[in-house]
Amino acid sequence: MNARIFYVLMIVSSFLYTVTWPGLGAANDADGNSSSRKSNMTWTQRVINDQELEVISQRDMDLSPSASRRLLAKLNARDFDYIAQDIRDGKPIRVPNDFTALKSWTPLDKYISDVADLPKFILIVKDVPYIGWYERGKLVGDTYICVGKATSTTAAGLYTVEEKDLNHVSRSYPNAYGEPAPMPWALRIYGTVWIHAGDIMNGHCSHGCVNLPMFSAMALFDWATTGTPVLVVDSLGAVPSVLAENRSNCTLHALVCSSVGRVAAGS
Known part of the structure; x- marks a missing residue:
């Protein structure tokens, strides 16, 4: 040759x-x-x-x-x-x-039975990376995202939406002009980590926050309420096992905890 x-x-x-x-x-x-x-x-x-x-x-x-x-x-x-x-x-x-x-592809399951009793639920998968929001276990919205880089990873875990801020700005990181970086349509899930509209150069490009495209961030912000459960997992394959491990967790299964409370009160 x-x-x-x-x-x-x-x-x-x-x-x-x-x-x-x-x-x-x-x-x-x-x-x-x-x-x-x-x-x-x-x-x-x-x-x-x-x-x-x-x-x-x-x-x-x-x-x-x-x-x-x-x-x-x-x-x-x-x-x-x-x-x-x-x-x-x-x-x-x-x-x-x-x-x-x-053309209709998403890596996320359209239905998750483990969260079927939840009015609202947010799933963040880091390795894909993707976010989806569910009503009674049914996927109603999703998008690609950017999560934390290796040096500032987004921590896996079960959280809730603790705070909503339409016009949030970063207290830690400036923009290109040295001003506080805008983080609009923001949902805080733990510490200083927010889900918000932001630039997405690749799937792992943030300081730990979860960046969404603007219109998806707007839709999620309008849809979510404080207290909405948020599950962050390292990989798509981990979703079933993590949900199974949390079947007695009150954040995901309030009915289980309320049943236990009624039994305790009756005793």
Whole structure:
């Protein structure tokens, strides 16, 4: 083989590989049952251009170039504007092998029976990374997020929304102009860690807070109430076991605790 051709093939192979992500397809099933995942829900790390997005839009009217970029933002945990720049720069990113199969994709289960008795529940998964909010166990909203970097990790645990602040600003970190950094539509879950609207360059880019795209942050802020349970887990695979371990926790299962209280009062 010609040495130049071999060299080119080596470069291409370093940018082009296909992956099935553990979360892919889990929530496209109507019942949220991940056992019936579709085989075409895979992605490839490669370069994509605007011409290809135009072709995709001609094949599927739901997938305008803008809609496809939003899907790429979800899959790469990277804001829309960064994705658009990646496309212009010819940067390899995660690209669905079948855009139509993944256009309604979320890594989260659409239904979680362990929280079916909760009016509201928020789940944050760090390794995907993604956030979802649930009503009586049913997923009603979700988005990609940015959580803490390795040096300032977002701690796994069970929390509640302790405080809401529409126009919160950071007391710890300044913006590019040396002013307190804005953290709008903010929900405090512990210490100085808030869920709020913020920049998302990648899935692990914050000082510990959970950054959401602006419109998702607005929707979550309006939906959430103080006291809403918030579960932060390290990985998607840990969700079932963590919920099982907390079946006697009053934060998730108030009915269990109220039953115990009634028994104690009766004795």
